[in-house]
Amino acid sequence: MVTQISEGLKAEVKDLNFYYTHHQALKNIHLQIAEKKITALIGPSGCGKTTYLRCFNRMHDLYPGNRYEGEIILFPDQLNIISPKIDPIEVRMRISMVFQKPNPFPKTVFENVAYGLRVRGESRRSLVEDKVEKALKQAALWEEVKDRVQDLAFNLSGGQQQRLCIARALATDPEILLFDEPTSALDPTATSKIEELIMQLKKEVTIIIVTHNMQQAARVSDYTAFMYLGEIIEFDKTDKVFTHPSKKLTEDYITGRFG
Amino acid sequence: MRSNRLRYVTQSVAKILIWIAALSTIAVMILILFQILREGLPILRLSFFTQSPKSMGREGGILTPIIGTVALTVVAIIVATPLGVGTAVFLREYTRESRISRVIRFGTDCLAGVPSIIFGLFGFVFFVIYLNMGWSILSGGLTLAAMILPTIICTTEEAIKAIPYSFREVSYSLGGTKWQTVTRAILPNALPGIFTGIILSVGRSIGETAAIILTAGSSLVMPTSLFSPIRTMAVHFYILAREGISMEMAYGTGAALILLVLFVNTIANGLLNRYIRHRS
Numbered sequence: 416m417v418t419q420i421s422e423g424l425k426a427e428v429k430d431l432n433f434y435y436t437h438h439q440a441l442k443n444i445h446l447q448i449a450e451k452k453i454t455a456l457i458g459p460s461g462c463g464k465t466t467y468l469r470c471f472n473r474m475h476d477l478y479p480g481n482r483y484e485g486e487i488i489l490f491p492d493q494l495n496i497i498s499p500k501i502d503p504i505e506v507r508m509r510i511s512m513v514f515q516k517p518n519p520f521p522k523t524v525f526e527n528v529a530y531g532l533r534v535r536g537e538s539r540r541s542l543v544e545d546k547v548e549k550a551l552k553q554a555a556l557w558e559e560v561k562d563r564v565q566d567l568a569f570n571l572s573g574g575q576q577q578r579l580c581i582a583r584a585l586a587t588d589p590e591i592l593l594f595d596e597p598t599s600a601l602d603p604t605a606t607s608k609i610e611e612l613i614m615q616l617k618k619e620v621t622i623i624i625v626t627h628n629m630q631q632a633a634r635v636s637d638y639t640a641f642m643y644l645g646e647i648i649e650f651d652k653t654d655k656v657f658t659h660p661s662k663k664l665t666e667d668y669i670t671g672r673f674g
Numbered sequence: 675m676r677s678n679r680l681r682y683v684t685q686s687v688a689k690i691l692i693w694i695a696a697l698s699t700i701a702v703m704i705l706i707l708f709q710i711l712r713e714g715l716p717i718l719r720l721s722f723f724t725q726s727p728k729s730m731g732r733e734g735g736i737l738t739p740i741i742g743t744v745a746l747t748v749v750a751i752i753v754a755t756p757l758g759v760g761t762a763v764f765l766r767e768y769t770r771e772s773r774i775s776r777v778i779r780f781g782t783d784c785l786a787g788v789p790s791i792i793f794g795l796f797g798f799v800f801f802v803i804y805l806n807m808g809w810s811i812l813s814g815g816l817t818l819a820a821m822i823l824p825t826i827i828c829t830t831e832e833a834i835k836a837i838p839y840s841f842r843e844v845s846y847s848l849g850g851t852k853w854q855t856v857t858r859a860i861l862p863n864a865l866p867g868i869f870t871g872i873i874l875s876v877g878r879s880i881g882e883t884a885a886i887i888l889t890a891g892s893s894l895v896m897p898t899s900l901f902s903p904i905r906t907m908a909v910h911f912y913i914l915a916r917e918g919i920s921m922e923m924a925y926g927t928g929a930a931l932i933l934l935v936l937f938v939n940t941i942a943n944g945l946l947n948r949y950i951r952h953r954s
């Protein structure tokens with residue numbers, strides 16, 4: 416039994432199963448993703464959060480033997496993004512990802528942010544410059560780097576690098592932005608900056624964030640899904656999950672009794 | 675107590691052996707360099723580099739062998755680099771571990787271990803005779819290309835292997851195609867490694883003799899096209915010494931060869947350092 420949400424939907428996951436060759440990592444997942452809201456995925460390490468997130472941009476297609484079953488319907492055009500008939504590149508054009516560790520390319524700040532535009536064949540200089548600037552502003556990094564966009568990205572601090580990665584993911588105007596524990600490698604100050612940023616961003620883009628930090632989920636998200644052993648145990652509005660969880664397992668997890 | 679003592683003795687013996695190994699290597703190197711440069715440097719006047727050899731090399735300079743060395747090396751590198759880099763990219767990015775990739779890898783490993791004279795024989799039979807290219811810059815260059823191909827494949831593969839997986843994932847996650855990922859996220863990072871492979875190959879090409887005599891000949895006539903036969907510096911050195919034409923000129927050629935290798939390595943190192951500094 417999974418709660419149905421009443422707002423506008425950006426995506427709907429139906430009966431999703433996922434296999435790493437023979438190991439089934441996701442089981443019968445049903446979930447609705449509200450448009451321009453933040454959905455958090457929590458659960459103990461190894462429960463399948465990353466696996467689930469990477470279904471949304473077909474990252475699993477990069478490795479042999481991986482197999483999806485079921486549907487992830489993307490609205491408004493009702494595209495089943497995990498259908499083998501759909502080109503993964505088409506999906507990744509619409510759904511971007513920010514990884515766990517900051518991972519800028521060994522290129523300049525500018526070229527990092529421009530990467531997604533370049534692979535789309537965008538070569539009009541002024542347009543690229545505008546979009547890079549806009550993305551850096553959206554990622555709250557512009558003020559800090561505007562005088563050194565031609566510097567190598569490695570010269571930025573860890574938190575700045577992660578915001579750079581967010582800018583890079585935003586530059587191509589994605590419809591959904593995926594975050595996989597984006598602050599796990601950062602210190603508390605950098606973390607709170609990123610959390611603030613994520614809350615700002617939901618005005619413009621639908622966000623799914625994996626976190627093993629429950630306070631973070633409680634602070635930033637509108638909806639929370641609790642996963643355990645590859646299944647969704649509970650999904651509801653974040654307040655509800657954290658104040659009145661309907662499952663014993665959820666309660667045990669959020670009160671820190673395991674995980 | 676006893677085991678401590680034993681460890682101490684082992685440690686000291688190992689240290690001494692390592693020092694002996696290192697020092698003898700350096701000593702041999704210095705001895706060779708010293709001998710050749712002592713005999714050869716006095717010969718190196720400017721005219722030695724700007725004149726063609728006269729009367730079999732007894733007099734004159736080594737202009738034609740210098741041109742031969744450069745021409746063959748350039749042909750070999752131009753042919754082998756794209757092939758080698760392409761093969762390495764194919765093996766690393768376009769195939770999973772499969773029968774094809776195993777066959778290619780087995781082939782290149784074997785090629786790497788084949789003595790150069792075998793390449794010479796192959797080049798002679800295939801390029802010189804069968805394809806009717808005769809003894810020529812082209813036959814010699816292609817033979818050298820076959821010889822250095824495994825080195826370039828291997829160093830490129832190692833360079834690609836060392837690139838963090840995250841660069842690939844990011845590139846794909848931003849909508850990159852495989853080709854874009856290879857050309858924008860992988861090759862730029864593999865460039866220093868590829869470059870190292872090319873430098874090793876240049877060194878091997880410059881120093882090769884047997885395979886070149888069989889495929890490019892040993893002509894001292896100024897070449898006019900890729901189909902002209904040619905003599906390289908190493909071959910010149912070999913013939914001068916072996917046929918007792920002029921030990922003096924042989925040492926001069928040897929010294930010039932050493933200077934050329936040093937020159938190429940210095941330039942290459944400089945370029946590489948600049949590239950690396952520019953990127954990090």
Ligand SMILES: Nc1ncnc2c1ncn2[C@@H]1O[C@H](COP(=O)(O)OP(=O)(O)O)[C@@H](O)[C@H]1O
Pocket residue numbers: 435438440458459460461462463464465466467
């Ligand atoms: N590449 C893989 N191949 C096989 N099994 C994997 C792979 N990646 C993850 N798994 C397994 O899938 C399960 C879920 O992993 P993951 O999605 O990384 O969990 P989480 O992100 O919640 O910590 C784990 O049991 C893990 O061991």
Ligand SMILES: [Mg+2]
Pocket residue numbers: 464465466
């Ligand atoms: Mg994870």
